[in-house]
Amino acid sequence: MVDRQKALLMVLLALLIYPNDIFGGAFQPEFSGPITNLTVPLGRDATFTCLVKHLGGYRVGWVKADTKAIQAIHDHVITHNQRVTVSHSDHTMWNLHIKGVQREDGGLYMCQINTDPMKSQTGMLTIVEPPDIIPEGTSSDMNVGEGGQVKLTCRARGVPAPRVSWRREDGRNIIIREQSAVSGQNQKSHVSTTVTEYFGEDLKITKISRNEMGVYLCIASNGIPPAVSKRIFINVHFSPVIHVPNQLVGAPLGTDVVLECFVEASPKSINYWVNDKGAMIISSVRHDVQAVAKSQFEVRMILTIRNLQKHDVGTYRCAAKNSLGDVESSIRLYDILLQTAISDNTRKRNFEYYGGRKYC
Numbered sequence: 001m002v003d004r005q006k007a008l009l010m011v012l013l014a015l016l017i018y019p020n021d022i023f024g025g026a027f028q029p030e031f032s033g034p035i036t037n038l039t040v041p042l043g044r045d046a047t048f049t050c051l052v053k054h055l056g057g058y059r060v061g062w063v064k065a066d067t068k069a070i071q072a073i074h075d076h077v078i079t080h081n082q083r084v085t086v087s088h089s090d091h092t093m094w095n096l097h098i099k100g101v102q103r104e105d106g107g108l109y110m111c112q113i114n115t116d117p118m119k120s121q122t123g124m125l126t127i128v129e130p131p132d133i134i135p136e137g138t139s140s141d142m143n144v145g146e147g148g149q150v151k152l153t154c155r156a157r158g159v160p161a162p163r164v165s166w167r168r169e170d171g172r173n174i175i176i177r178e179q180s181a182v183s184g185q186n187q188k189s190h191v192s193t194t195v196t197e198y199f200g201e202d203l204k205i206t207k208i209s210r211n212e213m214g215v216y217l218c219i220a221s222n223g224i225p226p227a228v229s230k231r232i233f234i235n236v237h238f239s240p241v242i243h244v245p246n247q248l249v250g251a252p253l254g255t256d257v258v259l260e261c262f263v264e265a266s267p268k269s270i271n272y273w274v275n276d277k278g279a280m281i282i283s284s285v286r287h288d289v290q291a292v293a294k295s296q297f298e299v300r301m302i303l304t305i306r307n308l309q310k311h312d313v314g315t316y317r318c319a320a321k322n323s324l325g326d327v328e329s330s331i332r333l334y335d336i337l338l339q340t341a342i343s344d345n346t347r348k349r350n351f352e353y354y355g356g357r358k359y360c
Contacts, residue, residue: 035123050111154218239325
């Protein structure tokens with residue numbers, strides 16, 4: 001009986017001291033699940049988990065496979081990277097934590113068990129980066145003459161590589177004009193394509209018009225939020241042009257009358273009114289001068305004449321001037337007889353014609 005108890009005690013001691021060499025390897029450790037590959041944005045935290053069963057007296061280690069750098073053995077961190085820590089739960093779940101991942105942290109990581117031969121499994125850490133626009137390779141605001149061409153460039157970086165697109169901030173279409181050869185001739189024609197969004201790092205606009213002036217947005221996205229954009233303003237320059245809706249305006253004496261001109265110019269023009277004596281008109285008790293912006297390059301010039309008098313009748317000129325030229329247009333203002341005055345004059349002439357007799 002005593003010998004039997006001694007034998008049992010020896011077996012228990014052997015299990016405690018040499019748990020992995022008993023019973024022909026029946027307690028050999030093994031992995032109970034694969035390591036999940038990780039995709040983590042730059043600066044975020046990453047955790048690899050290695051699931052093990054029957055670990056016994058063996059130890060778990062972590063190695064960065066591409067550099068062969070040992071990260072940790074069991075509970076002890078070996079690497080000098082202070083962002084790396086380890087933890088475990090019940091000797092079955094072993095974790096490698098990397099705080100605030102950097103680009104150099106990306107790569108293959110290996111979880112090892114120091115059996116003979118060694119057992120291991122790997123997991124990949126992929127570091128992704130949201131897009132960022134590179135200032136040095138990206139266009140800034142620019143000026144171009146009407147009818148000329150511009151090339152907008154937008155360079156972006158990120159992991160995965162960002163996709164670059166262009167939009168107009170005001171939502172209007174982008175016009176792409178391309179040359180194409182005319183069949184059987186040595187001539188080329190321009191083919192226009194209208195798009196709401198253009199894809200590519202370089203946007204070329206030829207034969208640009210004033211209506212294409214404005215803010216263009218370079219947008220970079222790669223599926224990793226947030227997408228980023230840059231505003232680029234294209235200023236199209238041209239000499240002033242004046243449009244007059246009504247070149248002949250009539251109004252009764254004693255009433256207020258409004259004259260208007262529409263000016264298109266870029267750079268912005270100096271706009272003013274001149275009467276038929278060549279004197280510039282400014283706001284006063286009887287005159288109100290206004291300029292209302294209609295768009296980035298169009299202004300509505302308004303001249304209000306209060307209590308129209310006989311001496312106000314005549315020709316008025318609206319004028320515009322910028323660094324590229326000047327222009328003016330005229331409006332003829334005349335007075336209109338009121339209907340009551342016309343009727344009175346007509347009755348007076350009829351009365352005189354019929355010798356002062358009244359006919360009903």
